[in-house]
Amino acid sequence: MAYMFLNGKLIERTKGKIDVEDRGFQFGDGIYEVIAVYGGRPFALSDHLDRLFESAKKIYMEIPYSKKELEDGIHRLLHVDKREHCYIYIQVSRGISPRNHIIPQRISGTVIIYLLDPIREKENWKRRGIKAAITEDIRWLRCDIKTTSLLGNVLVKQKAVEKQASEAILHREQRVTEGSSSNVWIVKDGLLRTHPADQFILNGITRKQILAISKQQRIPYVEQSFTVDELLGADEVFITSTTMEVTPVVEVDEVKINEGKPGLLTKKLQWLLEREIQSQCFDDASPFSLK
Numbered sequence: 001m002a003y004m005f006l007n008g009k010l011i012e013r014t015k016g017k018i019d020v021e022d023r024g025f026q027f028g029d030g031i032y033e034v035i036a037v038y039g040g041r042p043f044a045l046s047d048h049l050d051r052l053f054e055s056a057k058k059i060y061m062e063i064p065y066s067k068k069e070l071e072d073g074i075h076r077l078l079h080v081d082k083r084e085h086c087y088i089y090i091q092v093s094r095g096i097s098p099r100n101h102i103i104p105q106r107i108s109g110t111v112i113i114y115l116l117d118p119i120r121e122k123e124n125w126k127r128r129g130i131k132a133a134i135t136e137d138i139r140w141l142r143c144d145i146k147t148t149s150l151l152g153n154v155l156v157k158q159k160a161v162e163k164q165a166s167e168a169i170l171h172r173e174q175r176v177t178e179g180s181s182s183n184v185w186i187v188k189d190g191l192l193r194t195h196p197a198d199q200f201i202l203n204g205i206t207r208k209q210i211l212a213i214s215k216q217q218r219i220p221y222v223e224q225s226f227t228v229d230e231l232l233g234a235d236e237v238f239i240t241s242t243t244m245e246v247t248p249v250v251e252v253d254e255v256k257i258n259e260g261k262p263g264l265l266t267k268k269l270q271w272l273l274e275r276e277i278q279s280q281c282f283d284d285a286s287p288f289s290l291k
């Protein structure tokens with residue numbers, strides 16, 4: 001049986017009910033996190049909870065629980081729903097109030113936590129790489145907030161799917177921002193490059209891990225945006241996210257990257273991230289831990 005937390009109560013997932021006037025439902029007025037679980041243990045949990053509270057602050061919302069209470073809830077859920085590899089979905093919407101755009105005062109947020117299954121194709125995509133489609137970034141100007149208002153992301157992903165691609169790589173004018181649900185990286189002449197963490201992208205937790213790993217390993221990198229032409233002329237391209245980890249991009253529109261094969265640095269970073277996951281979720285004592 002699958003369980004969920006709804007406002008602090010552990011219930012069967014099918015029994016969860018949310019009011020039609022919940023602002024998450026009517027306005028997309030909410031925030032969320034997706035956290036990977038390996039070996040039954042959450043990866044980078046405190047980074048995800050920090051980002052959840054930062055997102056809340058940016059939309060003037062109070063989360064009705066402390067980080068510690070959310071952490072305890074997550075561990076209880078993992079205890080009853082025993083799964084080795086899955087994802088924790090945590091969403092906080094502003095709560096229930098008669099429909100009106102104005103932010104209501106003194107209402108309590110609706111908090112749900114439940115577990116998601118891994119993407120079926122993940123391992124295959126990680127090994128062989130994916131095809132991506134270049135698409136205009138039609139989203140708003142606060143992409144740094146991890147909000148449940150995801151219609152822009154949904155529409156660009158759909159465009160990619162219509163082109164038989166697995167991810168949309170987005171651009172504003174000539175500048176590449178990020179993917180519809182991932183951060184985008186290029187490698188050119190040994191230099192790793194990704195968009196700076198400003199309001200045009202989500203500052204991914206996996207992005208943060210890769211930057212920390214690169215620093216530790218002395219892999220040269222810059223947080224600097226690149227153009228669509230630079231993307232197409234890159235030696236290697238890859239995306240990062242909680243659900244896709246480090247996934248090579250081997251074709252962008254009709255252009256093959258690295259002759260259609262995952263690049264060497266991409267594979268190295270894939271392995272280094274797996275090692276970090278191993279050290280955080282399987283063997284605490286590892287000297288390689290970034291924590």
Ligand SMILES: Cc1ncc(COP(=O)(O)O)c(C=O)c1O
Binds near residue numbers: 179182202
């Ligand atoms: C738009 C967007 N950018 C980047 C990411 C990657 O973030 P993370 O590594 O924290 O999963 C995501 C993840 O869902 C996303 O939706």
